[in-house]
Amino acid sequence: MTANSAHLQDADIEFHGVSKHFGDVKAVDNVSLSVARGSFFSFLGPSGCGKTTSLRLIAGFEQPTHGDVYIGGEAMIGVPPHKRPVNMVFQSYALFPHMSVADNIGYGLRQRSSKPSKTELRKQIDESLEMVRMSGYGNRRVWEMSGGQQQRVALARALINRPTVLLLDEPLAALDRKLRRDMQIELQTLQRDVGITFILVTHDQEEALSMSSNICIMRDGRIEQSGSPRELYDQPINRYVADFVGKTNFVAGSVTQINGQTVCMKTGNGRSFFGMKTAGSPELDVGARVSLAIRPELTVVGSKASNAEDLNTDTAFQGKIRNQIFLGEHTEYLIDVEEIGDVLVLSPKSIESASGGFDPGEYVTIGWKNDQAHVLKDS
Amino acid sequence: MGNKKGSWLTAALLAPTTLWFLIMLVFPLIVVVIYSFGERAPVGGYVASLTLEQYANLPSRLKAFTNTMTFAPLGALMCLIIAYPLAYYLAVKVSQRWKLLLLVLVILPFWTSMLIRTYAWIFILGGRGIPTLLEIIGIEGVRLINTPFAVVVGIVYGYLPLMVFPIYVSLDKLDKRLLEAASDLGSTPFRSFVQITLPLSMPGVATGCMLVFILLMGEFLIPAFLGGGKVFFIGNALVDLFLQSRNWPFGSAVAVMLVIIMLVTVSLYMRFTMGGKSGRDTSIM
Numbered sequence: 001m002t003a004n005s006a007h008l009q010d011a012d013i014e015f016h017g018v019s020k021h022f023g024d025v026k027a028v029d030n031v032s033l034s035v036a037r038g039s040f041f042s043f044l045g046p047s048g049c050g051k052t053t054s055l056r057l058i059a060g061f062e063q064p065t066h067g068d069v070y071i072g073g074e075a076m077i078g079v080p081p082h083k084r085p086v087n088m089v090f091q092s093y094a095l096f097p098h099m100s101v102a103d104n105i106g107y108g109l110r111q112r113s114s115k116p117s118k119t120e121l122r123k124q125i126d127e128s129l130e131m132v133r134m135s136g137y138g139n140r141r142v143w144e145m146s147g148g149q150q151q152r153v154a155l156a157r158a159l160i161n162r163p164t165v166l167l168l169d170e171p172l173a174a175l176d177r178k179l180r181r182d183m184q185i186e187l188q189t190l191q192r193d194v195g196i197t198f199i200l201v202t203h204d205q206e207e208a209l210s211m212s213s214n215i216c217i218m219r220d221g222r223i224e225q226s227g228s229p230r231e232l233y234d235q236p237i238n239r240y241v242a243d244f245v246g247k248t249n250f251v252a253g254s255v256t257q258i259n260g261q262t263v264c265m266k267t268g269n270g271r272s273f274f275g276m277k278t279a280g281s282p283e284l285d286v287g288a289r290v291s292l293a294i295r296p297e298l299t300v301v302g303s304k305a306s307n308a309e310d311l312n313t314d315t316a317f318q319g320k321i322r323n324q325i326f327l328g329e330h331t332e333y334l335i336d337v338e339e340i341g342d343v344l345v346l347s348p349k350s351i352e353s354a355s356g357g358f359d360p361g362e363y364v365t366i367g368w369k370n371d372q373a374h375v376l377k378d379s
Numbered sequence: 380m381g382n383k384k385g386s387w388l389t390a391a392l393l394a395p396t397t398l399w400f401l402i403m404l405v406f407p408l409i410v411v412v413i414y415s416f417g418e419r420a421p422v423g424g425y426v427a428s429l430t431l432e433q434y435a436n437l438p439s440r441l442k443a444f445t446n447t448m449t450f451a452p453l454g455a456l457m458c459l460i461i462a463y464p465l466a467y468y469l470a471v472k473v474s475q476r477w478k479l480l481l482l483v484l485v486i487l488p489f490w491t492s493m494l495i496r497t498y499a500w501i502f503i504l505g506g507r508g509i510p511t512l513l514e515i516i517g518i519e520g521v522r523l524i525n526t527p528f529a530v531v532v533g534i535v536y537g538y539l540p541l542m543v544f545p546i547y548v549s550l551d552k553l554d555k556r557l558l559e560a561a562s563d564l565g566s567t568p569f570r571s572f573v574q575i576t577l578p579l580s581m582p583g584v585a586t587g588c589m590l591v592f593i594l595l596m597g598e599f600l601i602p603a604f605l606g607g608g609k610v611f612f613i614g615n616a617l618v619d620l621f622l623q624s625r626n627w628p629f630g631s632a633v634a635v636m637l638v639i640i641m642l643v644t645v646s647l648y649m650r651f652t653m654g655g656k657s658g659r660d661t662s663i664m
């Protein structure tokens with residue numbers, strides 16, 4: 001994607017080389033991206049990586065230092081927030097404390113140049129309340145509401161305006177675990193029902209993975225990688241992304257040989273490992289600092305006596321079970337392997353019932369297939 | 380209410396305050412009320428009696444009452460009109476670096492005595508002050524000192540900080556996200572001000588108005604210095620009755636009346652500004 005590329009017809013939001021600097025801080029640094037119409041898009045990254053600033057650039061609370069934001073193909077430079085066809089759900093909800101729930105929700109409609117009639121307003125507010133399952137709460141004061149209810153009011157207040165894009169800044173961060181889970185599902189359902197593009201900001205990878213159709217992983221104001229949750233999970237382009245998306249075992253080393261897609265690397269203590277390059281990853285040179293990345297569920301565990309052939313893997317290492325967590329469908333083992341260190345293994349129920357499972361202190365063999373391991377650049 | 384020990388401790392801690400309150404406030408008030416039913420001794424002072432004569436005599440000071448009841452709200456209003464933009468500017472527009480300095484400048488006049496500062500205005504508004512300057516540019520015969528205008532100028536000058544501060548506090552703590560949310564929902568900056576900023580700064584406005592109003596009810600310096608005896612407040616009447624003519628019973632009756640008027644107006648005002656509602660958005664400051 002270059003700054004001069006034609007606007008995608010089906011893109012709702014585009015960033016063309018957008019930067020936002022606060023003094024010396026590059027909160028957003030030369031970011032280009034495009035968000036497809038009707039998709040559920042997430043900015044994912046640790047605190048301070050520029051997610052909120054990106055969202056505020058879309059909403060118009062911040063103006064880019066360089067580049068421009070496009071909404072529905074139109075350049076937004078100089079367009080104030082109240083003239084942009086997007087609405088935002090703030091992290092703190094930012095509900096108006098001096099207004100009732102209904103007045104909060106109706107606020108956007110009352111700002112229109114062609115104000116709806118009282119009955120029409122009433123009707124739309126009631127519909128919105130129903131949509132977020134808050135019927136009958138219209139006359140309540142907002143500060144009487146619980147966190148989850150305030151969150152719903154904030155959602156209804158934004159969605160009643162039928163924006164092209166709904167912006168959500170860590171909307172679930174303040175909720176407890178159970179409620180968060182429920183709201184994630186509700187948000188997803190809602191997004192499908194209303195068909196509006198949702199752009200979510202979160203530092204919770206599980207949340208991003210489970211809700212979004214597309215994720216953009218950020219670090220220090222830049223995009224590390226963007227793609228579908230599956231792409232990011234299966235084909236991370238570097239160690240940072242692999243580390244951020246899902247759980248991964250890493251073995252640090254440096255490249256010794258490259259043979260097409262297969263890369264050979266050597267650890268500090270002289271052991272060689274083989275792994276694959278991932279699609280779209282940066283070029284590797286011999287000697288480059290890399291990590292071998294193996295997902296826990298792609299690692300196989302077997303009895304001490306088994307070898308690679310028994311496990312149907314390309315590698316085999318001896319290890320000792322340090323910890324075991326039974327998760328129902330899976331059992332999670334933390335295994336101390338001398339050559340590698342601690343390795344996390346997710347063993348499916350089918351294998352567990354065959355082998356009878358392993359207890360802490362027991363010696364085992366673990367292994368994986370070389371084509372399921374990735375060699376990733378460290379940066 | 381906790382256990383017995385806890386309530387004893389509470390009582391013990393509250394005792395000094397309560398005692399202070401009783402001695403300094405309630406006791407003098409009782410004395411004043413008793414005096415107001417008494418009679419003036421021939422040489423001045425008080426003779427015990429039980430008569431409503433002093434109260435019957437109150438209409439003779441009607442002008443002082445009407446003046447006070449005109450200038451106190453008018454002064455509060457003028458202060459509000461000038462203080463709100465100033466407080467808004469300080470709270471919203473000024474960068475964090477300059478805020479403290481400017482706030483100090485607002486209270487700087489309080490570092491010298493009110494008497495001296497009011498005195499200074501006699502010169503500014505008096506014959507050799509502004510009127511002389513106006514004469515230089517050809518406007519003649521303007522009289523400022525000893526007019527109601529001078530009294531209002533004095534009031535605004537003296538009481539402005541009392542209005543600025545509560546409004547500043549309520550504007551300063553206003554969550555900027557609320558304004559962003561309003562603009563996100565399609566509101567123009569002006570409408571956001573009217574719909575969000577103004578209502579949410581009302582507690583500060585109410586506090587400021589109350590402070591200025593109550594204190595103005597007892598004001599006597601400004602009307603005496605700048606009103607030249609033409610604009611007489613109840614405060615001036617009290618000074619006169621207690622210190623000059625030594626008519627303590629009548630002075631007491633005037634004072635009791637002042638307290639009654641203050642109680643009635645303030646409670647009506649509170650009813651009006653905070654009535655019906657309860658909760659955090661109406662808490663003062």
Ligand SMILES: Nc1ncnc2c1ncn2[C@@H]1O[C@H](COP(=O)(O)OP(=O)(O)O)[C@@H](O)[C@H]1O
Binds near residue numbers: 026047048051053
């Ligand atoms: N208004 C601002 N003034 C100065 N620095 C800011 C401002 N807003 C954000 N930043 C800085 O920009 C960086 C990115 O912030 P933000 O976008 O809020 O990150 P995130 O939402 O990912 O946690 C941070 O280093 C933050 O301190």
Ligand SMILES: [Mg+2]
Binds near residue numbers: 048051053
């Ligand atoms: Mg943030």
